[in-house]
Amino acid sequence: MHEIRKRVQVHIPFRLLKERHLDMFIEEGLNPEIGFNHETFGLYGISDFRRVADALLKAGLTVTFHAPFLDLRPGALDPKIRQVTRDRLQQVFDLVPLFHPRTVVCHPSFDKRYYMTAEKLWLENSIDTWRHFLDPAEKFDTRIALENVYENDPSTLVALLEALPSERVCFCFDTGHFNVFADTPLDSWMEGLAGRLGQVHLHDNRGDIDAHLPPGDGNFPVRVFFAHLARRNLEPILTIEAHSEKDLWQALKNIESMAILKAAPRSAGIERMSP
Numbered sequence: 001m002h003e004i005r006k007r008v009q010v011h012i013p014f015r016l017l018k019e020r021h022l023d024m025f026i027e028e029g030l031n032p033e034i035g036f037n038h039e040t041f042g043l044y045g046i047s048d049f050r051r052v053a054d055a056l057l058k059a060g061l062t063v064t065f066h067a068p069f070l071d072l073r074p075g076a077l078d079p080k081i082r083q084v085t086r087d088r089l090q091q092v093f094d095l096v097p098l099f100h101p102r103t104v105v106c107h108p109s110f111d112k113r114y115y116m117t118a119e120k121l122w123l124e125n126s127i128d129t130w131r132h133f134l135d136p137a138e139k140f141d142t143r144i145a146l147e148n149v150y151e152n153d154p155s156t157l158v159a160l161l162e163a164l165p166s167e168r169v170c171f172c173f174d175t176g177h178f179n180v181f182a183d184t185p186l187d188s189w190m191e192g193l194a195g196r197l198g199q200v201h202l203h204d205n206r207g208d209i210d211a212h213l214p215p216g217d218g219n220f221p222v223r224v225f226f227a228h229l230a231r232r233n234l235e236p237i238l239t240i241e242a243h244s245e246k247d248l249w250q251a252l253k254n255i256e257s258m259a260i261l262k263a264a265p266r267s268a269g270i271e272r273m274s275p
Contacts, residue, residue, distance in 0.1 A: 075126035145172035170198025
């Protein structure tokens with residue numbers, strides 16, 4: 001399991017990383033995917049972020065970011081809502097020079113039920129929002145990884161990604177979100193988006209709620225998915241999203257027992273030890 005830990009990023013909220021788990025991450029050699037939300041920027045200042053970043057980099061750990069997403073609308077029709085969204089995302093990109101994350105995972109937040117009849121305008125607004133962050137991504141050699149949530153098919157994400165440069169913007173495929181919200185088969189998602197796949201959030205559920213179970217404890221076709229990656233010779237960053245420390249260790253055990261990393265990404269991560 002030690003070898004698997006070296007190949008994974010563990011997503012954890014910044015608050016929990018700083019206040020409770022930083023020493024454990026360093027001692028266990030767990031590479032964090034650091035989650036940020038609105039509370040993070042109210043509670044902590046630049047000196048707090050710098051101390052954590054310095055400790056992680058000194059330990060030789062790699063980092064990915066997960067940007068805030070609740071209440072944010074990168075493709076909002078209202079320009080004031082888009083500006084608030086951009087301002088919040090900018091707070092995350094301002095930390096990139098400290099942590100040097102490999103990726104910044106963000107949510108496009110398209111919901112067909114919400115943007116019914118406004119898909120074209122949503123797409124235009126979304127493209128404008130993400131283009132704003134291309135220069136800082138290039139300057140600090142990171143990539144924006146756009147993650148699926150409520151999309152029931154890959155078409156809107158395909159259109160968005162095609163409008164943005166592949167060297168700076170990639171797709172983050174969330175297996176749990178797919179399992180609950182998608183109504184098109186996995187093959188369609190891979191055909192449409194495999195060419196832009198740069199990251200995977202790996203967790204499981206039984207198709208009813210976004211339960212964030214360890215991979216293999218639900219009904220997402222884990223082995224079939226990794227066979228897709230192997231056939232295409234893909235090596236995205238892998239993020240395993242656990243909501244508790246217990247599920248973290250179980251996820252690692254399941255990965256080991258399924259032997260899926262033999263043909264899997266070189267690096268991985270575990271998101272959210274708390275909601």
